[in-house]
Amino acid sequence: MITAERKPMAEIKAMLAPYRKILVVGCGTCVAECASGGEKEVGLLASALRMDAQIEGRTIEVREMTIDRQCVYEFIDKLTGVADRYEVILSLGCGAGVQAVAEAFPKMLVIPALNTTFIGETKEPGLWVENCRACGDCKLGYFAAVCPVTRCAKGLYNGPCGGSKNGVCEVDPDTPCAWQLIVERLENTGRNDLLEAIYPPADWSRQQGKGPRKIAREDQRSES
């Protein structure tokens, strides 16, 4: 899941200041799961914006909408016929969602209400933890499904570093040592042999340095 957090209200207000007709659009997928951009959060933000305008004596029109996914055109299309009645779309989608909505409505101003943060999991209600860097060269199969790039503070492929204490990272006492977890899981699954291997540095060219990455699957594409 892609996680995000709401921007401070002052920043959102500053971006919206010139506009009176605002369409607040949520996304029902990742950012709904991390309680930053789903239907409830759209309601909270829209309500806060309306009250803020009333306090300041401004008249605004705020409409709330939440679509299933802001990053897929078929869902974005639900905004067609609605969006053009507003001056601005305030998107509670992740960065991908904001840009996809903007691309679908070239003449609409689209403003982000969230700061997109990381790919992670819901660890417990109200706690989301990063566990994937989208490096493009997944080695979880060698590391017992614990990512050392993301979960080890030092990003070590050939750990452990020796600095952990009682299974906790020396960099952050709230974080379990990723290599302790890797070793334990490899032992539990009978794959200690993987610890003997020496892993070469990651191929970071798969993650960055070439502009936006693309995945093209001919079997999934429409005829054109």
Added chain:
Amino acid sequence: MDQRTAGLNIAIFFCQQLDVNQDKNRRSLEKELGPRIRFFPLPCSGRIDPLHLLRALESGADMVYLIACPEGACRYREGNLRAKKRVRYAQQLIEEIGLEGVRIEMINRTAEMPDDIDAIARELLARDAKVSISPVRSNAILSFMQK
């Protein structure tokens, strides 16, 4: 000046477990005060969502109360503890737009408080008003207060 004299609109969310006769008891006060007071019974205070609290303020309430069971005495164990965090979240959100956080208040019932929800509400109304009429209410359509 108490809250009644100050002319405040009051929304009261409350846990139904507090008063088994809440349905009957709250109606007398609702009749007496008309649209100035509105009760919202919840199966547990843990059902509250920040959105409920904001919508109440947006719709014309000057003060929003959440009345919950004493800490450690929730029928569902931790509903009132969760509610406390949600109230804090809503308070922070309204503070961001310049409304006083004290417009939303959570009250855990104590042994000294009466059993009936209307009597508890009367005690709240008799308190000194911490806030004046909401700047939101002055423009709001009072749909929230109209049944």
